[in-house]
Amino acid sequence: MxxxxxxxxxxxxxxxxxxxFMERAAMxxxxxxxxxAFFARQSLAAPSQPKRGGRLRLGLSxxxxxxxxxxxxxxxxxxxxxxxxxxxxxxxEIDHKNTAxxxxxxxxxxxxxxxxxxxxxxxxxxxxxxxxxxxDDIIYSLNHHRAEGTKSGAKVLVDSIVAIKKDDxxxxxxxxxxxxADFPYVLSDYHLVVGPEGxxxxxxVFTGAYVVKEFEPGVRGFLTRNPNYFKSDRGWFDEIEVxxxxxxxxxxxxxxTGQIDVMNRCELKTVHLMKRMPGINIMQQNGNKHYTFAMxxxxxxxxxxxxxxxxxxxxxxxxxxxxxLRGYGTVGNDHPxxxxxxxxxxxxxxxQYDPDKARFHLKKAGLEKQEFSLHVADSAYVGAVDAxxxxxxxxxxxxxxxxxxxxPNDGYWSNVWLKKPxxxxxxxxxxxADMMFSTAYAKGVPWNDSHWDNQRFNELLVIARxxxxxxxxxxxxxxxxxxxxxxxxxxxxxxxxDLSAATDKIDHNELGATxxxxxxxxPERWWFKG
Amino acid sequence: MDFLKQNSIFAxxxxxxxxxxxxxxxxxxxxxxxxxxxxGDFAEAILGQSATAETVEAFRQELNLDQPPVQRxxxxxxxFVQGDLGTSLANGRPIADLLGWRFKNTIFLASIxxxxxxxxxxxxxxxxxxxxxxxxxxxxxxxSLSMISFPEFFMAYILIALFSVKLAWFxxxxxxxxxxxxxxxxxxxVLPALTLTLVVMAxxxxxxxxxxxxxxxxxxxxxxxxxxxxxxxxVVLHAFPNALSPVINVIALNLAYLVVGVVIVEVVFVYPGLxxxxxxxxxxxxxxxxxxxxxxxxxxxxxxxxxADILSIISNPRLRNPR
Numbered sequence: 001m002x003x004x005x006x007x008x009x010x011x012x013x014x015x016x017x018x019x020x021f022m023e024r025a026a027m028x029x030x031x032x033x034x035x036x037a038f039f040a041r042q043s044l045a046a047p048s049q050p051k052r053g054g055r056l057r058l059g060l061s062x063x064x065x066x067x068x069x070x071x072x073x074x075x076x077x078x079x080x081x082x083x084x085x086x087x088x089x090x091x092x093e094i095d096h097k098n099t100a101x102x103x104x105x106x107x108x109x110x111x112x113x114x115x116x117x118x119x120x121x122x123x124x125x126x127x128x129x130x131x132x133x134x135x136d137d138i139i140y141s142l143n144h145h146r147a148e149g150t151k152s153g154a155k156v157l158v159d160s161i162v163a164i165k166k167d168d169x170x171x172x173x174x175x176x177x178x179x180x181a182d183f184p185y186v187l188s189d190y191h192l193v194v195g196p197e198g199x200x201x202x203x204x205v206f207t208g209a210y211v212v213k214e215f216e217p218g219v220r221g222f223l224t225r226n227p228n229y230f231k232s233d234r235g236w237f238d239e240i241e242v243x244x245x246x247x248x249x250x251x252x253x254x255x256x257t258g259q260i261d262v263m264n265r266c267e268l269k270t271v272h273l274m275k276r277m278p279g280i281n282i283m284q285q286n287g288n289k290h291y292t293f294a295m296x297x298x299x300x301x302x303x304x305x306x307x308x309x310x311x312x313x314x315x316x317x318x319x320x321x322x323x324x325l326r327g328y329g330t331v332g333n334d335h336p337x338x339x340x341x342x343x344x345x346x347x348x349x350x351x352q353y354d355p356d357k358a359r360f361h362l363k364k365a366g367l368e369k370q371e372f373s374l375h376v377a378d379s380a381y382v383g384a385v386d387a388x389x390x391x392x393x394x395x396x397x398x399x400x401x402x403x404x405x406x407x408p409n410d411g412y413w414s415n416v417w418l419k420k421p422x423x424x425x426x427x428x429x430x431x432x433a434d435m436m437f438s439t440a441y442a443k444g445v446p447w448n449d450s451h452w453d454n455q456r457f458n459e460l461l462v463i464a465r466x467x468x469x470x471x472x473x474x475x476x477x478x479x480x481x482x483x484x485x486x487x488x489x490x491x492x493x494x495x496x497x498d499l500s501a502a503t504d505k506i507d508h509n510e511l512g513a514t515x516x517x518x519x520x521x522x523p524e525r526w527w528f529k530g
Numbered sequence: 531m532d533f534l535k536q537n538s539i540f541a542x543x544x545x546x547x548x549x550x551x552x553x554x555x556x557x558x559x560x561x562x563x564x565x566x567x568x569x570g571d572f573a574e575a576i577l578g579q580s581a582t583a584e585t586v587e588a589f590r591q592e593l594n595l596d597q598p599p600v601q602r603x604x605x606x607x608x609x610f611v612q613g614d615l616g617t618s619l620a621n622g623r624p625i626a627d628l629l630g631w632r633f634k635n636t637i638f639l640a641s642i643x644x645x646x647x648x649x650x651x652x653x654x655x656x657x658x659x660x661x662x663x664x665x666x667x668x669x670x671x672x673x674s675l676s677m678i679s680f681p682e683f684f685m686a687y688i689l690i691a692l693f694s695v696k697l698a699w700f701x702x703x704x705x706x707x708x709x710x711x712x713x714x715x716x717x718x719x720v721l722p723a724l725t726l727t728l729v730v731m732a733x734x735x736x737x738x739x740x741x742x743x744x745x746x747x748x749x750x751x752x753x754x755x756x757x758x759x760x761x762x763x764x765v766v767l768h769a770f771p772n773a774l775s776p777v778i779n780v781i782a783l784n785l786a787y788l789v790v791g792v793v794i795v796e797v798v799f800v801y802p803g804l805x806x807x808x809x810x811x812x813x814x815x816x817x818x819x820x821x822x823x824x825x826x827x828x829x830x831x832x833x834x835x836x837x838a839d840i841l842s843i844i845s846n847p848r849l850r851n852p853r
Contacts (some may be wrong), residue, residue: 059800060702065628065810066620150586156582202622217621218810219802220707223719245800253702254800409571409812446582460689460742 003394006413013353047358049103049509054241054528058517059251059260063244065218070201071193072145072152073100077264077516078244080190081098087128088193088206088522091119092184092429094519096512098340100184104133104194104207106170114179114466121170125230127196128205137167140197150185154191155448158438179466181473182432186527197421209235209524216242222368223523236527255280255501261505264516266499269327269421274501281506285498286330287513288429288436291381293391296421297489306365308517310352311372313358314395315495323390324383325402325496332492334482336427336436340513343433343477348485356518358398370400371472375416379409381496391493418449425449429470431514432475434465457483539840542755546839550832554825558610561824562603564816571595572619572815593619616818620811621664626821628807633826635706636803639719640788643726647788648781653729655738657778662743674732686725686798693721703800722799728793730784737780741773748772775842782838790827 043398043418063078071083077507093103102108106120127134142164145152163175176183186192204212209231210223221242243260245251251263252270257379266274266282275282295302295311302308317331330339333351337344338355362368368464376388388404395402402450407416407423416423430436442461443453457480484490498516508526512519518526570841573589590596616627654674658667677685702720745751746769754764775847793805804823811819811842 064620064814065807066618066814066816084734123807149591151585151588153585156586216802218806220705243703245703246806247797247800249687250703250798250800257694257698257702259701408569411574414570414574418804437844 003087010060015377028065031393035206047509048527048529049530050233050236050507050527051529052236052238054237055241055480056237056262056523056526056528057241058258058262058264058522059243059245060263061246061248061265063218063242063246065219067295068202069204069215071191071195074200076354077520078218078242079215080515080520081517081523082212082215082223083193084190084244085517085520086210086223086242087204087208087212088195089193089208090188090194091121092188093521094512094514096510096515096518098342098431098512100182100431101305102189103188104138105187108184108338110181110183110468112468114181114468115176115177117174117183118154118167119172119174121172122230123170125207126228127207127212128226129196131196133194133196133207133371134169135172136197138194139166140171140199141194142192144195144201145191146334148496152191152346157186157189157435158192160186163309167262178462180387180434181274181466182434183405183431188431190515196382198212198490202416210237210240210526220244234524237523240523245275247366252501255496255503260505262502262517262522263447264498264502268499271326271328271499271501272282276454279504281502281504282504283500283511284328285500285511285516285518286495287337287498287515288340288342288427288495289337289498290336290338290427290429290492290495291324291384291387292332292336293388293424293426294417294423295489296360296451297490298419298451301367301370302489303423304365304367305487306361306458307367307370309486310358310361310365310398310400312491313361314398314400315391315491316353317351318353319394320387321494324387325494327510328499329494329496333481333485334488334490334492334493335481336429336440336490337433337477337481338429338453341433343474343481345478346479348478348482349506351485353394355398358395358400362398362400365443367397368399370401370475372400372422373420375401375405375407375420377407377409377412377416377424379412380417380424381426382427387493418447428515433480434461437480437484438463438465440490441488452487452502454483457487532824541841543836543840546836550829550836554828554833556827557828558821559603562599562606562817565570565815565820566599568703568815569813569814570779575814583756594818595619602817603802604775605790606821610821615822618811618812618819619816621817625819629804629822630821630825631708632802632804632807636789636805637803638715638800639722639726639792639803640785642716642719642723643788645725646723647784648734649728649732652738652777652779653694654731655735656742656765656770658735658739659742660761661768662739662833667775669740671736674735679844682725682794683730683798686721686795687730689721689724692800705800705802708760719801722792722801723728725795725799727790728788734777734780734784738773738777742769745772746768774845778841778845779838782834786831786834789830817838 010403014363018440029363058081060078060081062076067079071088074080074083089103091103091105092100095101100225104122106122108117108119110117119133121138129132142158145154145158146161160177160180161174162177165173166347168171191207195206199205204215209224209226212221212223214222224269225235225238245254248265248267255259255263273278295308312334314502321327331350374388376384376471378384385406392402392404417425430439438449438461440449441452442448443458460476460480464473467473467476500517506526506530508518512521566590572593572595573586594602606616618628619625643764654670658670661667679710688703693699700720701718708717742765751764751769792803795805795808796805808820808823
């Protein structure tokens with residue numbers, strides 16, 4: 001094992017290539033169980049000194065010709081990277097450790113019970129048009145999502161704010177419907193980018209590290225460095241060029257031929273080949289993104305927990321991760337809290353594929369002859385149809401008869417999700433346990449896609465939300481994960497990793513995992529090596 | 531006589547144009563009905579998973595999507611006949627601005643591809659007819675048929691792998707923009723233009739070959755042969771002018787394809803043309819944009835076919851002087 005340590009050291013110092021390292025480790029007969037984690041850490045072990053300059057060219061999937069510069073209407077990654085990552089800032093930022101840190105805010109404190117929050121604002125922050133930011137701008141920007149008739153995707157999030165008051169030009173007081181210890185995380189949502197008072201959010205004026213020069217929706221965005229940016233240790237590039245490239249092969253080729261520096265969403269089928277290419281680094285982020293099968297717990301037969309347990313035992317998670325995600329992900333334990341979340345319940349036993357138990361629960365429910373229609377489409381998530389078919393085969397071995405109904409991709413979210421009693425769902429995940437639970441598992445919320453209502457869970461949710469003692473909170477969240485796992489109406493077989501790739505000329509610190517590309521902050525956080 | 535000849539052509543053009551307008555009207559109706567029939571509307575498509583009843587309603591009210599379809603169609607039509615294409619539902623930009631530069635790009639790529647493909651196809655077609663049933667003819671046929679049988683994206687990837695990744699001669703993405711010089715643009719569109727050339731060539735080449743061979747069995751060609759003219763002269767000067775009519779028609783169809791059928795090539799090469807805009811607009815149910823681009827495509831077809839008909843008439847004395 002000492003030799004292995006030596007190898008690791010040589011590799012960190014760049015004296016061994018990744019391949020040489022693997023070969024020698026293999027010769028040792030070492031099974032590198034944690035090798036993925038080791039490399040992920042290792043490639044960032046000693047980031048170079050950040051250096052100013054250069055044009056960062058990002059080729060991104062997730063742009064559309066229907067995009068707009070209004071953060072309230074961000075739907076996908078291209079605009080998330082431009083508005084949230086490059087041009088704008090929020091009151092609060094999520095760092096690579098998944099912690100909320102001040103951005104446009106300087107500090108904050110909560111009154112006991114976390115119902116009232118006082119935010120101190122950073123002074124001397126300038127918008128791209130020269131205006132100095134104060135409390136009015138923040139309030140105006142947040143009301144953009146709260147006002148009557150808003151079209152914002154963040155409306156549900158800010159609904160919990162009862163009142164926003166300006167105390168002085170650099171102090172804001174929020175009053176919430178009920179206590180929420182995670183409130184700063186809410187303000188880090190990508191829709192809640194701050195613009196100047198009176199803006200219609202169409203001119204792209206924000207406070208961020210880059211100023212928009214050209215923007216053609218879904219095609220290209222060209223940004224230059226904001227010379228008056230308030231962070232001196234961020235925004236290293238001179239220029240940012242964001243290109244919408246929806247075809248994964250086009251992105252890969254463009255990166256290979258040096259026409260772009262960064263791409264997102266590598267193709268799972270070919271990423272092992274890309275890893276071997278010289279000059280290209282693959283970045284894997286194990287975030288909160290998960291794929292589920294949701295059942296309506298108020299509709300027969302899914303209102304019977306034995307049916308739900310039978311369906312949960314009848315799915316082979318490892319095989320799904322291996323086949324559908326090609327190994328780029330982790331197995332889920334039928335609750336939506338990912339391993340990267342500090343409240344992840346480590347001690348909760350992992351549910352295994354167990355046809356006998358599945359058969360037992362199905363028999364207990366007396367529904368051996370039942371046919372379960374599972375509604376899927378690839379717009380739920382890539383591979384959802386395959387996942388459904390695979391699940392059908394696995395469940396079949398336990399005597400469960402699943403019928404896979406293929407739905408049209410168009411209108412899936414309006415016509416199938418929340419409407420059909422058993423369907424495939426994609427969740428981008430939320431930065432905190434509370435946000436995830438409150439969005440999709442609390443009683444009566446619009447996106448509770450399993451129509452689930454568990455009294456103990458709902459009680460705990462409110463108590464834990466306002467609890468400021470970390471230890472007590474952790475215990476409560478662990479219990480809630482167990483309740484969701486054993487009683488909930490959602491099968492969560494897998495968490496999918498984000499894969500992106502960049503030239504090795506780019507350097508960065510440890511990656512944030514809230515969104516792909518370092519929490520979409522690549523333009524602000526990364527730099528070119530000297 | 532001259533007057534009559536012109537008159538008949540003018541009458542034909544006028545008639546065809548009015549039919550064209552009628553066709554465009556019907557097409558606009560079909561597009562509208564088609565997009566309406568798709569599940570979901572703009573508000574739901576834009577908001578996706580994060581749609582709530584209130585936000586969807588807010589979108590619908592602002593964009594008049596809550597009005598009945600018939601009323602929306604006629605208010606669109608009313609604007610359209612006055613030359614107002616309307617604004618995009620998605621970003622409120624005037625559609626003329628959205629389409630203008632993209633259409634220019636599409637035409638640019640189509641012209642480059644046509645400049646390579648048409649002369650090449652016609653010359654090869656003539657050569658194939660000249661040396662028909664020889665080894666040369668068979669190789670030509672086989673290659674061009676294989677090219678057309680592969681899907682476009684496959685040809686595109688092969689070209690990229692060869693000329694961009696291996697040889698590094700041309701860029702793999704052709705995302706041209708206004709700041710680029712003409713030469714830089716030309717360099718960027720080489721690969722997409724080549725892909726399109728390979729796709730459309732076979733059709734034109736084989737039609738040229740077939741038309742000429744057809745003419746070659748006519749008595750007047752036999753006469754020319756008997757006079758002792760050499761084969762090249764017979765084919766190029768005697769047979770080809772008489773084969774022009776069908777060739778022109780096929781060329782027109784393929785030119786239209788170069789404008790309207792390039793969606794896949796645009797996606798593979800990230801070329802900012804009309805195709806990508808149309809695809810995005812359909813998936814987001816941005817009806818005015820779909821209408822406008824659909825009508826541009828339809829008008830292209832109608833106009834090119836009209837030009838083809840006129841040219842065939844001019845090239846054919848029998849059609850030129852009907853009895």
